[in-house]
Amino acid sequence: MATSPATVAGQVIDVMPLVMRSIRAQVRQHRTPGLSLPQFRTLGFLDQHAGASLSDVAEHLGVTLPSMSKMVDSLVEEKLVTREFDAADRRRMILDVTPRGRSLLIAARADAQADLAHMFETLPASKRATLSEAMDILRLLFRSERETALENIK
Amino acid sequence: MATSPATVAGQVIDVMPLVMRSIRAQVRQHRTPGLSLPQFRTLGFLDQHAGASLSDVAEHLGVTLPSMSKMVDSLVEEKLVTREFDAADRRRMILDVTPRGRSLLIAARADAQADLAHMFETLPASKRATLSEAMDILRLLFRSERETALENIK
């Protein structure tokens, strides 16, 4: 059967890396400083979840605490993110995107989105609708429990 | 409009990393040695394109020649790939997956595919069909020219 779970899984495994390669290149090739994909995603999460802790971000992006600590180091160094102690619990760090970080994020996102959108322009609207539906399905399936929990808070 | 090119592009940018994170974890968590995602993809390409050169693989996977040279070093070291001079043009290397590489690839792919398939089992067939269509659309859009050319040869 063409749409058995296993068949669809095989298609996803084949196609995702192709698309990711393109997105990565587009995010990186952004003029001015440019963000790596992990930086881009970290900024994106913090933009959506202002005041998140280091653990929040690490868990959402699926990396360890030390890895995220270093990543945030670099973002703080570049003045894209602020990092402060939580007054209520001084073990926790409160992270926020700076205005500079936000504008860079918006620009990078707009660029990557524009490049992708350009590719999708050639598609008939019905195929774009299929892609849109598919993304919704995947989002629901792969959204992490942690992300869901955070969205209930914020 | 919900399915404008830009909207779909935004959805793709949001959702792809979520799915990739899952695939990467599944490929890596495979019992025994385990393959990284780049190793997995390199093996997969060589399995489909026996006798490909280093440039072929590098171009297909979108990495530089030195990067792929190192990657192949590791695969040769682990006896997953053979690397020999092309008798007809001694600058070129002829790469092939060993039987051991192939069985590891098959096992890793089956595992990742099974894990993903498990997630898709809960979906109604109509949604799986939507995903399948979407993957076909994306594959055609993002397949590199080089890959297309190679497929005409092999």
Add this chain to the structure above:
DNA sequence: TATTGTTATACTCTATAACTATA
């Protein structure tokens, strides 16, 4: 000269283990 690949070097991202500070 042009092409194919490797070596040298460096940077980013990732991890595990050990540590500090706070609760």
Add this chain to the structure above:
DNA sequence: TATAGTTATAGAGTATAACAATA
């Protein structure tokens, strides 16, 4: 003791620049 985060260290994957071998 347990939790949040950092530091120390190491390994994989990536890149650019310089080189070697072959066409």
